[in-house]
Amino acid sequence: MATLKNSESLDRLRESLKERGERGARLVSLCAGSGCAAYGTGRVYRALKEELARQGMEGDVEVKLTGCHGFCEKGPIMVLHPEGFFYPQVKEEQIPEIVEKSIKGGELIESLVFKDPVTKKMIPYERDVPFYRLQQRIIFGNNGIIDPTNIEDYIAVGGYSALQRALFEMTPEEIIEEIKRSGLRGRGGGGFPTGIKWESCRRHEGERYVICNADEGDPGAYMDRSLLEGNPHSVVEGMIIGAVAIGSREGYVYVRHEYPLAVKNLTKALEAAEEYGLLGRDILGSGFDFEIRISRGGGAFVCGESTALMASLEGNPGRPRAKYVHTVARGFRQNPSNLNNVETWANVPVIINRGADWYASIGTENSKGTKIFSLVGKVVNTGLVEVPMGTSLRTIIYDIGGGIPKKKQFKAVQTGGPSGGCIPGQFLDLGVDFDELAKVGSMMGSGGMIVMDQDTCMVDVARYFLDFLKEESCGQCTPCREGIKQMLEILTNICEGHGKEGDISLLEELGGMVKKFSLCGLGTSAPNPVLTTIRYFRDEYEAHIRDKRCPAGVCKNLFHYEIDPDTCTGCRLCALKCPQGAISGEKKKPHKLDQDKCIKCGVCYDACKFGAVLIK
Amino acid sequence: MFEPLGGGGEFSPRIREWDDMQAPFEIRLEKIEEIIEKYHGDREALLMILQDIADIHNYVPPEVVPLLVERLGVRPSLIYSVATFYKTISLEPRGKYVINVCTGTACHVRGADKIMEALKEKLGIDEGETTEDLKFTLEAVRCVGCCASGPVITVNRETHGGLDRSSALKIIESYEKEIS
Numbered sequence: 001m002a003t004l005k006n007s008e009s010l011d012r013l014r015e016s017l018k019e020r021g022e023r024g025a026r027l028v029s030l031c032a033g034s035g036c037a038a039y040g041t042g043r044v045y046r047a048l049k050e051e052l053a054r055q056g057m058e059g060d061v062e063v064k065l066t067g068c069h070g071f072c073e074k075g076p077i078m079v080l081h082p083e084g085f086f087y088p089q090v091k092e093e094q095i096p097e098i099v100e101k102s103i104k105g106g107e108l109i110e111s112l113v114f115k116d117p118v119t120k121k122m123i124p125y126e127r128d129v130p131f132y133r134l135q136q137r138i139i140f141g142n143n144g145i146i147d148p149t150n151i152e153d154y155i156a157v158g159g160y161s162a163l164q165r166a167l168f169e170m171t172p173e174e175i176i177e178e179i180k181r182s183g184l185r186g187r188g189g190g191g192f193p194t195g196i197k198w199e200s201c202r203r204h205e206g207e208r209y210v211i212c213n214a215d216e217g218d219p220g221a222y223m224d225r226s227l228l229e230g231n232p233h234s235v236v237e238g239m240i241i242g243a244v245a246i247g248s249r250e251g252y253v254y255v256r257h258e259y260p261l262a263v264k265n266l267t268k269a270l271e272a273a274e275e276y277g278l279l280g281r282d283i284l285g286s287g288f289d290f291e292i293r294i295s296r297g298g299g300a301f302v303c304g305e306s307t308a309l310m311a312s313l314e315g316n317p318g319r320p321r322a323k324y325v326h327t328v329a330r331g332f333r334q335n336p337s338n339l340n341n342v343e344t345w346a347n348v349p350v351i352i353n354r355g356a357d358w359y360a361s362i363g364t365e366n367s368k369g370t371k372i373f374s375l376v377g378k379v380v381n382t383g384l385v386e387v388p389m390g391t392s393l394r395t396i397i398y399d400i401g402g403g404i405p406k407k408k409q410f411k412a413v414q415t416g417g418p419s420g421g422c423i424p425g426q427f428l429d430l431g432v433d434f435d436e437l438a439k440v441g442s443m444m445g446s447g448g449m450i451v452m453d454q455d456t457c458m459v460d461v462a463r464y465f466l467d468f469l470k471e472e473s474c475g476q477c478t479p480c481r482e483g484i485k486q487m488l489e490i491l492t493n494i495c496e497g498h499g500k501e502g503d504i505s506l507l508e509e510l511g512g513m514v515k516k517f518s519l520c521g522l523g524t525s526a527p528n529p530v531l532t533t534i535r536y537f538r539d540e541y542e543a544h545i546r547d548k549r550c551p552a553g554v555c556k557n558l559f560h561y562e563i564d565p566d567t568c569t570g571c572r573l574c575a576l577k578c579p580q581g582a583i584s585g586e587k588k589k590p591h592k593l594d595q596d597k598c599i600k601c602g603v604c605y606d607a608c609k610f611g612a613v614l615i616k
Numbered sequence: 617m618f619e620p621l622g623g624g625g626e627f628s629p630r631i632r633e634w635d636d637m638q639a640p641f642e643i644r645l646e647k648i649e650e651i652i653e654k655y656h657g658d659r660e661a662l663l664m665i666l667q668d669i670a671d672i673h674n675y676v677p678p679e680v681v682p683l684l685v686e687r688l689g690v691r692p693s694l695i696y697s698v699a700t701f702y703k704t705i706s707l708e709p710r711g712k713y714v715i716n717v718c719t720g721t722a723c724h725v726r727g728a729d730k731i732m733e734a735l736k737e738k739l740g741i742d743e744g745e746t747t748e749d750l751k752f753t754l755e756a757v758r759c760v761g762c763c764a765s766g767p768v769i770t771v772n773r774e775t776h777g778g779l780d781r782s783s784a785l786k787i788i789e790s791y792e793k794e795i796s
Contacts, residue, residue, distance in 0.1 A: 038765045038777030072764030219720030222761035257667055257704045258760055260773060298663050298702025301758065315660040316694070317701035374763055376722035382764035414721065448763075450721045464724055468758060474701075579781070601730060603781060 003277035006285040007164050010155070010278075017156035026061045026103065027081040029144065030090075033068025033226055034261060035383070036075030040092070041065070044076050047092035051099045061103060067230015069144040070384035071131050074114065079126055079144070086126040087112045117380055117402055131381045134400050136362070136370055139346050140223075140386045143230035148265045151272035154233040160278055162349035166241045167286040170352075175245040176202065179348065181356035183368030188213055188304070188341030189419065189445045190521075191367075191434040194348075197338060201246050201328040204336035208248040210239055211332065213309060213341040214255035214262065217301040218417030219468065221448035223372040223384055224342035228255065228262035231346070232269035236292065238345030240279065241352060243290045246338050251292040254309050258299055266294060301418070301472035305520050306331070306339045308474070319474045320520035341446065343372060363389035367433035371447055375401050378408070378453040390431040393423070397451055409454040412536070416445030418465045418472075419525030421532030422458060441532045443525070457554035458537040459544050463491040465529040473522065480523030483514035487530060497557040499545035504534060553615030556600050560616055563604075565590035567612040574604035574613060643677050652687045659688045662698055666705050674714065675706040703757075711746045711753035713791050716770045720759030723766035727780070731767050732756065734781045738788055751795055752788070 004010045028048065032041050045065065052058050069077050074088035080102055087098070087109070094112060101107045113122045114129055123129050126144075146153035154160070166175050180195030201208060212235060216224040227235060239251050255263055270292055273279040281289045295313050302308045303318035310332040312318035331337030347369060351359045360368050367389040373396065376382045380402030387396060393413060397403065404410050412422040415432075421442035423430070430436050434444050452461065466488040475481045487510050490503050511527030518524045534541060543549050550558035563574075563583070568590040575583040575591060582598045585591030593604070593613075605613045651668045655661035665684070669676050681695050699705045717723075717732045732754075736742060739752050746753040762768045765777030769784060776787050 034760075034762050034775065035764045035777070038762045038768060038775040072762075075765065216761065217758070219724075219759035220722045220763050222759075222763050225761040258757065295661075296664050296667060298667070298698075299704045299757070300702055312663065313660065315658075315662040315698070317697050319701075374722075376763040376766065377725045382722075384764075417721070448721065450725060452725055456725050461725075464721070472758075601733070601781065602727070606780075 001275055003275070004284055005277065007168050010160060010164060010284060013152075014155050014158070014161070017152050021156055025082075027064060028061060028103065029064045029066045029079045029081065031067070031069045031075060031077040031144065032065035033072065033075075033143075033229055034222070035068060035072030036077055037261075039075040039089070041076040043092045044078070044090050044095065047095040048099070051095050052103075055099060055104075057099070057103070064147045066146060067143040067148045068226035068384060069126070070135075070137075070140060070226070070386075071129070071381065072384070073380075073382040077144075083108075084125050084127070086114055086124060086129065088114045131383065131385075131400055131402070134395065135386050136388050137386045138350055138362075138370055139234070139343065140227070140231075140372055140384065142234070143226065146231065148230050148232055149268050151233060151269065151276060154231070158353065159233055159349075160237055162352035163237050163240055163244075163278065164284070165352055166244050167284060167288060172202065172245045172247060175241065175352070178356045179245070179351060182351045182359040183356075183363070183366075184344065184347055184351060184359070185367060185434060186340060187343035187347070187371065187446065189218075189416070189443065191444060194340060194344055197328060197340070198242065198246050200326075201336050201338040204329050206335040207250070207333070208246055209332045209335060209337040210243045210246060210248045210251040211309070211313070211337055211339045212239055212251070212253040212345055213304060213306075213339055214253055214259075214266075215297045215304045215309060216256060216259075216342070216446060217304045217472075218419075218446045218448050220376055220414070220450045221374045221417060221446045223374055223447055225256075225259050225262050226384055227342050227346050227372075228259070229265050232262075232266045233273065234346045234349060235266075235342055236269055236273055236279070238348035239292060240283070240290055241348050242338065242340070242345065244288060248338070249289055249291070251290065252295055252313055252332070253292060254295050254297055254303070254313060256299065257296045263294065263296060270294070300474075301468075302474045302520070302522050305522060308520070309339065310337060317474075319476055320522070322519055343447075364431060364433045364435075366435055371432070371444070373432075373447045373449045375449050375451070377414075377450040378404055378456065379451040380405050387432075389433040390436075392429050392431050394428040396432070396449065397428070401451070404451070404453050410451070411454055411456055412452045412458065414442075414450040414452065414461065414529070415448065416443035416525075416528070417448050418468050419443060419521065419528055420445050420448075421528045422452070422461065422536065423532075424536040441528065441535060443528070455552055455554070457495075457550055457552035458533045458540045459491065459494055459550075460552075460554045462530045462533045463488065463495050466491060466526070469522065469526045473526075477517075477519040477523065479514050479517040480519065480526065483510055483518075484523075484526055486510055487514070487527065491530070494541065494544045495550075495555045495558075497544075497548050497555070499541075499548075501545065503545060504538070504541055508534060551615075553602075553605070559600075560595060561593055561598060561600065561602075561605060562614045562616050563591050563593050564612045564614050567610050569610055569612070571609070573607050573609070577603045577607045579603060643679050644672065645680075645683060647672055648680055648683060649687075652684070657687050657689075659690050662688060662690065662695065663702060663705075666695075666699055666702075670705060674710045674712070675708055678707055709746065709750065711751050712795065713751060713771050714753045714755060715788070716755050716757040716760070718758075718760045718762070718766065718768040718770070719756045720763060720766070722763035723759075723768055726766045728767045730781055731769065731779055731784045734784055735769075735788065738785055751792070 078087045184194045185191040308318040308320040372386045570588040582594045
């Protein structure tokens with residue numbers, strides 16, 4: 001490919017690619033995102049290639065490995081074009097049938113079609129699946145269509161046209177104004193207005209840097225991973241536009257080492273962009289130079305904090321500093337540095353292309369646009385969900401997510417990762433945006449949404465997050481290092497049955513102290529999971545402390561399993577599955593559980609189809 | 617727990633026989649020179665250099681520190697500081713297969729601790745330890761970003777999702793077979 005020397009040659013390339021795409025050739029797109037890959041995309045892909053080769057059809061059928069479609073629960077996902085047939089949970093042994101009937105014959109295989117778990121109706125097309133129908137996928141939509149390793153796929157769907165506008169039709173000030181008017185706020189957690197950040201970085205003199213925060217550390221959130229893996233060029237394009245606006249010549253992407261596929265696809269994307277003349281010297285003949293480098297993080301949660309991330313970029317341990325001077329003034333290498341996260345950068349080309357007015361028409365008064373949430377935990381349809389800001393928790397969890405599996409009760413939804421909080425059922429109709437979440441004591445964070453049901457112990461969840469934060473605290477400041485440790489000790493005692501009266505108020509006091517006096521965002525938000533669970537689930541704390549009982553059956557010292565003789569049918573399933581041989585009984589007669597042998601692994605509880613294993 | 621670094625003795629690697637993999641254990645300094653060269657001896661790339669070294673040896677042998685000091689022009693204390701700060705770097709030998717049990721929130725509520733318990737029992741080691749025969753290292757990772765498929769474990773670069781106790785054990789057995 002020859003370098004694109006000017007804007008017109010990119011237009012011509014895009015036109016020719018579109019024409020080629022419209023010929024309606026047979027195309028099989030197979031999701032190769034990390035979720036589907038964990039369920040075996042690799043095996044399905046190999047089987048499909050082999051079968052096509054065996055039938056001599058490799059030339060007629062294009063097999064495209066795409067990025068994440070979002071519906072990760074049902075992986076691996078296959079979509080057959082031009083019909084658009086949608087087959088979830090494809091297995092390698094189904095490949096011969098798919099090739100024979102659907103690929104050769106254009107016939108829909110009913111047994112493979114997705115069935116709505118609620119209505120039991122067959123849904124042959126991806127767009128009609130309720131999980132997708134209620135979403136508005138302006139950022140994430142192209143993920144399932146394009147091959148992330150092929151820059152031409154991205155160009156064909158309009159990629160890099162926003163860059164053309166930014167370079168040739170707008171001044172840097174106009175770009176910043178457009179972003180400001182769009183109301184875009186940082187998607188990494190803080191929700192700071194992006195345009196204002198750009199403007200203040202541009203005002204500072206020095207070698208300015210543009211940085212992408214892809215150190216997605218929030219456990220339970222993986223939209224940044226999916227965007228980088230599935231549509232890396234949208235992030236790259238956003239960064240180049242940001243560089244034009246801010247006046248920067250060098251950019252960095254700080255990405256987790258634990259995301260090897262994201263690193264690989266991003267590396268390829270940068271190489272391709274350079275080859276096509278969209279990165280590097282004299283971009284599209286505009287005279288503007290910009291390059292992007294990758295830096296791989298080392299798995300430290302605190303490096304998501306801006307000053308820690310920049311310390312890490314400089315090759316030091318990622319310890320944050322007090323922000324008397326903001327990073328837009330003095331950040332990376334003591335120079336003005338503008339840091340935005342992956343999803344924020346991916347929003348930029350969309351805003352430039354479709355205009356600030358259109359973008360600002362989506363969402364709520366102070367939170368514009370859409371947000372990608374990772375809907376995970378105890379919910380039927382797990383996956384990545386992109387909805388307009390202000391969509392209610394109920395719509396997300398019940399209409400898109402399909403509710404709670406196994407007819408269990410909803411208990412809470414955790415948002416904002418370790419810095420956020422747990423939101424109980426009474427707020428299900430809350431419209432999710434930056435401000436509403438803050439009002440109930442939680443936060444948007446990077447968009448993790450972990451659904452919890454009756455089997456989740458809220459004290460254990462609080463303990464879990466503090467355990468996480470204790471490990472991840474950088475140890476510089478005392479309130480965070482010691483405060484979290486003390487709080488964790490109290491919580492561990494409560495979970496092990498050694499809770500005392502007064503523990504709850506001590507936790508609240510300590511939490512308030514850690515919040516107020518810690519150096520960086522990690523510490524100041526660390527008590528949130530504890531404080532919100534105390535606020536909304538005080539009765540569970542009290543049950544642990546006073547009655548020495550864990551109502552959810554999680555804290556091992558505080559419950560035991562019993563088999564209810566009235567509901568037990570004697571099917572023997574639990575007895576067969578028990579790894580300890582602790583369950584005995586005759587067929588079709590109520591079984592007994594030997595408490596001395598039981599290790600409380602919960603295998604019987606999960607296995608019983610009749611709800612006869614009880615938590616006492 | 618914070619352990620001060622004294623004298624360097626704590627981090628001297630225990631050199632053990634390691635099947636056909638890398639036995640007898642040898643540090644390939646020319647490979648490490650190549651890595652440093654790839655990053656143009658840039659001290660800002662220290663963390664990535666350590667990661668690349670770990671990709672060859674499965675850990676960062678403290679014997680490479682003097683070379684890094686010379687080539688990057690940094691103090692040994694910075695190298696130890698970076699190596700101990702970041703979780704992806706280990707200064708102790710690790711197994712041929714590094715098992716990471718994801719303990720992210722989504723995996724946690726779906727029973728990651730039960731998977732961890734089962735693997736500890738199976739391998740006879742605790743979290744963060746390596747089996748005597750240097751075949752397996754068991755570690756916990758805070759989220760690998762496969763939250764929809766939880767509970768998840770990764771073995772080296774392969775990800776296995778939707779696990780329960782017995783399927784997790786089966787996966788480990790399949791790796792055991794691969795070695796033997």
